[in-house]
Amino acid sequence: MVRDIENIQHSFSTENDGNISKKQTFLTYGEQDKFAYYLLKLVASLVIILLLGMIAMLLNSSLSAIEEFGIGFALNDNWNPVEDEFGALAFLFGTLVTSALAILIAAPLSISVAVFINEILPTKLGKLISLFVEMIAAIPSIVFGLWGIFFLGPFVKDVLTPFLKSNFGFLPLFQGASFGIGILTASIILAIMITPTITSICREVLKTVPKIQKEAALALGATRFEMIKIALIKPSFSGLTGGVVLGLGRALGETMAVAMVIGNSPTITASLFSPAATMASVIANEYAEADSDLHLSAMCYIGLLLFLVTFIVNSFARAIVWKKQRKARG
């Protein structure tokens, strides 16, 4: 120990004996820091520039549609490319309804799975199961679409629809004919696709709850379920919401699988069985065949709207979280 200190002192002193100014560097240390600072600033700004550039590009290419239809574009449900009449309301409707339904299915499912893996399963088994859940996220969108067409569609048509009709048939949501493709099928596919995202974020959030909080609940005579409720879910609310919002973001923009199972019909109906179209799916389906400039421009306008919708939904969800946090701080 003493020798070590001597050695260190020795090495220091020899370094100091040699003239410091001899050690010439290209930049002084202060200049190096400054260089790193500007480099990082530049790279970070690039991301913002990229975002602004994309917005500008979308605005530019949808300009003729904006001039033609104005704000009314989002409130008009008439989509008729043959007559060059365009309105995005049906797609807005399709996107919002499928995403909302998907969240309604996926959020409770994902949070339950996260709690189950973290709190109920033995550690090793939990890791294995979570690996499987995360592998769902790796399945390509198009494979989900194929599965939707060949399995989920017929399943919805032959099993789910008769069940829903016989039990909840009095609701307008569950009336009308089912062809297997439509809002319900698309929502279920979306729910499955976003479940792994939400689950893994929720698991990370739940992991941050200290063990001592859980023990506090148990020591007060809480059952395991009550402990999960008061010591785990309640304090993690904002984190869990964050996970759900990220899932929602993915659901809003998801294109391929939805385009394959939603039926692509720009209609607004109350029935979840009927076909519809989302903003993303109509762009994917019609972009290649659009021949008029206005049609192309209208689709860019839809893209712009989609961008806006995701932005609003995200801000809204963030506002909920902030409000909750501020309220919690008192």
Add this chain to the structure above:
Amino acid sequence: MSSDIILQVNNLNVWYEDFHAVKGITVGYPEKSISAIIGPSGCGKSTFLRCLNRIYEEVPGAKATGEIILEGKNILDKSVDPVELRRRIGMVFQKPNPFPAMSILDNVTIGLRLQGIKDKSYLMNIAEQCLRKAALWDEVKDKLHKLGTSLSGGQQQRLCIARALAVNPPVLLMDEPTSALDPIASAKIEDLMSELKKEFTVIVVTHNMQQAARIADYTSFFVLGDLIEHGLSSDIFTNPKQQKTEDYITGRFG
């Protein structure tokens, strides 16, 4: 200080997988007294305490044998529901752990609300009583709806004590309740404990021998899972029977 034994531990052994953490402990705790458990780190004192409300079961691979008799029943028996048990034996932890998303009031009443009590005025009444018992009422009465975590460390720990008292458990376990607190906050907790023994039986694990000497009626000295000596604190600290105890309390070992 009555001498009726409220909690009798007979030949308690605890294993974590293959590690024998607590070795054949037999000790009785008289009603309405403070008993301290002292000993060097890793001597099994926390493990022992965690058996008394069966929260040791939360550690995977932990196993306990022997008897812990409360009100004529062996609480280690599988037929005893740990949820029921923990309503009879409260616990205060090393680090203050109020529930972060709950107000001061909610923190105190959560134990009762878990038992299904919803009557607001009753809950409020109990909350005031318990906060008074925990010597916290005057400091928090104007901000009962603020978060429990907004309090200072010492206040949080007293809040946790009030929370444990709310379900009115005859026995209160404390696992190094002052080790995360400054001396002034610790002194307040010690005063509080001396008050509490009028109504409750307190069993406290402590690292601090002076603390045990100051507040405890009885002291047990543990080393490596063995109970070396148990008796009146006055005897243990002034006239220990075992050489190891003497070495420990005089600072020669541990």
